[in-house]
Structure formats: C-alpha cells, structure tokens
Amino acid sequence: MGAATTAPSKRRLVGIDAARGLALIGMVSIHILPAWDPVTFAPTAQWTLFAGRSAALFAFLAGVSLAFTSGGRTAHTGRAMTATRAGILVRAVLITALGLAINPVIPGATAEEIPAINILIYYGAFFVLVIPFLGLSAKALFAWAGFFAVAGPVLTHLLRGTLPVAVDLNPGFADLAADPAAGVAQLLLTGTYPALPHLAYLLAGLGIGRLDLAGLRVQACLLLVGLGVGVLAWLAYWVLILQTGGYDQLMTHTPALTEEMIDDIIVFGPDPVLPTTTWWWLALAGPHTNTPLALAMGLGSAAAVLGGFLLLARRFGSVLLPLSAMGTMTLTLYSAHLLALSAEVHYDRPYLWFFLQIGVAALFATAWQRALGQGPLERLVTRGAGLTRRRILTGHRTP
DSSP: OOOOSSOOOHHHHHHHHHHHHHHHHHHHHHHHSOSBOTTTOOBOHHHHHHTTHHHHHHHHHHHHHHHHHTTTTSOOOHHHHHHHHHHHHHHHHHHHHHHHHHGGGSOOSSTTTOSOOOOHHHHHHHHHHHGGGTTSOHHHHHHHHHHHHHHHHHHHHHHTTTSOOOSOSSOOHHHHHHOHHHHHHIIIIISSSOHHHHHHHHHHHHHHHTSOTTSHHHHHHHHHHHHHHHHHHHHHHIIIIIISSHHHHHHHHOTTSOHHHHHHHHHHOOSSSOOOSOGGGGGOOOTTOOOHHHHHHHHHHHHHHHHHHHHHHHHHTTTTHHHHHHHTTHHHHHHHHHHHHTTOOSSSSHHHHHHHHHHHHHHHHHHHHHHHOSOHHHHHHHHHHHHHHHHHHHHTSOO
16 A cells, blocks of 8 residues: 555556555445445445455555566566565555554444454555565466465365454454464454455556556556456356356355345355355355455456556546545555544445545645655655665675
8 A cells, every 4th residue: 555666657657546546435435435225225336336346456556566666577686676575574564563553443343333444454464475476577476366366265265264263353453462373364364355365466466567557558458358357257256156056055055144144245245254164155256255256356357447547647647636646645545544434423424424535635645745745654654664675785785
C-alpha cells in the first residue's frame, strides 16, 4: 500500500496511482455502505463491484510497486538486491506495526459487528513472503503466481481444521503476544486476506511490473487478458457449481448449512471462514472465499483495471488527478479511514459519511501532493526502508 519509490514515466504512474485510488474507494465503500438492499436482500451494486476485488487490486498493485522498487524492468542484482530486500523487510515491519496499533481501536468483536478487517497486518506478511521472488523473471513470477493461486487455497482447505484459531479478527500487539501461533496461522492461511493465497496477487503484480507498462500493446493486453481471465473464472464457477451438481454437493456434505446460508456464502463471502466439508467449496468464486477461481477473478479484474487506467492516463491524466492523488497516499488515507470508523458515526447515514470521507480524502491528497509530495505515513515508511537500504549499500563499500 503506497506508491512506487523509483521514477518510471509520469503518465504510467498516474494510471497506476489512479487504479490504487479506485481500490481505496472500493475498500471504503465496503466498510461503510450496505452490502444488501433492505427490501429485496439482493447485493448492492457497490458490493457486487468491489467486494473482494478492491483488496485484490491493492495486493496486485503492491506487487507492481515492488517491481519498481526492486529495479523496474530489470531486477536489481548483488548488493543492490540485498539492500532492496532489507528495505522491503523494514517496510513490512513498519506497516505491520501500524496495523497492529490501529486494530484495537476498530470497534466490534464478531464478524457481524466489525465494520472493517484491517488489511495492513496482512500487507506485512505479503511483503515478507515476496522477498525471495524479487530477482525472478516475469515468466517465472507468473508461473509462481499460478502455483500459489492453487496451492494456497488447497493448503488452507487441508489445514484449517488443525490450525489454532485467532480470537480477534483484528488482532493487536497483545493478541499476537498472547497466542503467536494463532496469529501466524491467521496471517498466512486462516484470515480474511491470507498471505499464502494472496501471494498470487503480489507475484502477478511483480511480474507485470517487469513489463513495459508504458507501451500501448502491454496496456491493451492487460485490459483484454484481464477481462478474459475474469470471465473464464466466473464461467468455470457457473459450470461447476450451478450446472454440474456442485451446489448439491455443497448441501449434501454440509448439512449444518441451509440453502439460504450457502447462498449467502456464495454472494457475500464466508462468515468468517469457508467450510472444509467438501472439496467442492474450492469451486466457489465469491468475495473473500480465497479459492483458486476467486483468486483468478481477482487477478483478472485487477489486471483489467490497471490496463484500463493506463490507457486512460495516455489522454486524460489530468482528469484522473484527484483519484491518482489519493492513490499516492493510500497508507495514510486508509489508516485515517479505519480510525474514523472507530467513532461509529457512519451507521445512521452511511452514504453521507462515505461521500464525506472520499471527498475529504480527495481534497487532502490533492493539496498535500501539490505542496509536499509523498503522503505523511508513506514518507515515514519510505524513510525507514531507504535508510536501511543505504546503510547496507554504504556498509559494503571499500573506504
């Protein structure tokens, strides 16, 4: 969560930052706006558009930014890569610490009561896990992304019943210290944004970041291929679950759930984890199910959004300014959003508070970027990572 630290072309950054700004808007809408219509109980438009996909876009773009940080189209080597890896590790620690500090302020104790699951602590795990892959080629990164898109959900399905369960969905420092095993299991496999399955997003984004993102052909391919992957993943779910008996298998092997409860999992996601009574659960593609098909849909939508914004930025970069300004400081704005939720003033008038938060965020980000550049929290994290990197580089120099 944060902008790239190298200096690729300005037009390319505008498209990437605008995509990240959209991801932030999507996350805020999921946390504040209703998920279903109170009359029909059908999912709302914002839920259909953003549930699960905003987090996928965030993680995917984090991989793209890490590609810029680690050398762009040509990955760093030798001492430079060692320094880059150390800097990313420091970045992971700082973001995780920020997330753990914010979590106790977020209200609620159960999945129904909590307005938001803080993704920041998972971000730290994302960054740590991606470090060994930074030197790989784009093709190798895409292959590993495919591997984790399948292996991560399978491993979760196999181990969920044996792993310790975290008490708090938004753990703080005290929770992590009290039961570190449950905390690690939550970050890697059992949480809302488990790092091992989500590594598919980071690695795919890292591979994309190794391409010529300023090229028209690459941008168009991202849009078209992303749409194709997303549609194919949804069709696979439609065939497996709705046409070839998969839904009946879910009901047969999970008698504790009614048809309505299964429908809720398909549309609104698990509460809080996906059942493991049958392998057919891995054929779902709903939000936060973290199945292979859900990950494929998230990857497809993220690639399409990035490609679309890169194309738009070629002609309409100035129009995207408020969105791209927000995208340069998502760590700051997301943290402020979580703290605002703690006031619990958004429940009575969710649309008012949604537009108020987004409006304030856009104005603040635009003004801050023009006056001071990088966002406040982004600046702190970048300084910590940069200091570590410089010390490693200068420490290896011969006097």
